[in-house]
Amino acid sequence: MQSRTRRCKDLRARDTLVQRLIVDGYNVVHAWQSLKRLLTTASLEAARDELIRRLSVLGMVSGEEVTVVFDAHHSEAMSNSEEIVDGVRVVFTRKGHSADHSIERLAYRAGESGDVITVATSDRFQRDVVRGMGGAVISSLELERRVIDAEQEMSRRVRRYQ
Template sequence: MSEQLVVDGYNVIHAWRDLRSLIAESLELARERLVSRLAVLAQVTGAEVSVVFDAHRRRGPVRPEPGLEHESWVDGVRVAFTRRAKSADQVIERMAYEAQERGAPLLVATSDSLHRTMLRGMGAAVIDTDELLRRVTAAEAELARRLRAYSRR
């Protein structure tokens, strides 16, 4: 079974300097950059990666889980936006509860200390945004190494 990673999207955007600097230009651009970087992590590690963003109305087909307004798959990453009355924290907690019920391990990336404590109590493993950045950076380096090796063939 591959690792399931759930990312608190806006928590990471506000924590990572490169993404935070994009907010003034475009929050959408910051979200897209995060998803792009998470896609590399998913591709290199084989992890099932989901990113959850707080309430945001979007157009498009809606057949999401309860509590979600919209979800889609982008480059192998599940991207979910909560309903207006729900927070990303609430949706992530529900995902942790459901994973625990199934006996499936879940890893959550957030630097919200209260949320981290709650998630650990629900049986989820938790990493902070700095650790997520280290993992993403390592995956990007590994992908670059693989591409260089492939291009030398």
Template sequence: MSILKRELLLVDGYNIIGAWPHLRSLRDVDFEQARNLLIEAMAEYQAVSGKEVTIVFDAHMRYGRESKEKRSRVDVVYTKENETADEWIERRAHELVDDRLITLFVATNDFTEQWVIFGQGALRVPATELLKDWKHAKTLIEQQRVSLEKEQANRKTIDIPPHIQAKFEEMRRRKSKGD
């Protein structure tokens, strides 16, 4: 029996926002929207890749304790006050280093961070590679949506549950006996 390994992707949120051109320009106008679009993008990526995604944001404009939330099936972490996303990711990578059932990926363009987590056994994912993978995932999702729409448009019959079909057949037979 083979045991399936989980694949976990930790994303340095503000680092990726700063590295992706469309999010970087949006960040300067609407910081919150840039964050939301990254979360949506990672939800699409997660749906196609099968990797569990956790996005880590520095405690920017948030004070106090670490907070976590689930958005579109993506884990979103805001670090505690005075803790960087890099520090959170390094700590999490260290916790998972001996877990043989997890393959850990870290998405960041921070060169120092890449080498630290690489030294802990995680695989590094540069921002450009993650952007390319997300665009590919988005294309696959769109193709699947179009395919489903075509399939539904080409249907000639209505899906009726079997127990309702049986009732209709019973009614049809009764009517034809009465004619």
């Protein structure tokens, strides 16, 4: 009961709740046709960079704090790293750890702090786990629709100020 009381006080002390979007990076890369094309015509790195660029636009338009998580086994050099790229928090798991585990941990911590959590993945098990923690889930393709809408909104804003 004490932790519940403390959490309620913590929530009242905050002005606004933070909306966080956590993205299962490689799940999305393999779900979006444009990114799959980059895998074959360019490289995995190019597909990751394009995803991050597009998520940056979504974050700017929606106001969500965006985190994208990638498994390190696809990139040994990036193992256990985290950086901010164009406003997007980019996380590479430690060697031997899955993106799923990191996403669960991030979602749990954010939920404990009272933040509003949405996880973008088409992994059925991952979706069930996140829902069980009280988080919202969208599919990789729903994320793509949201990104396209954000890109169109950003284009409208740019045209308005030209």
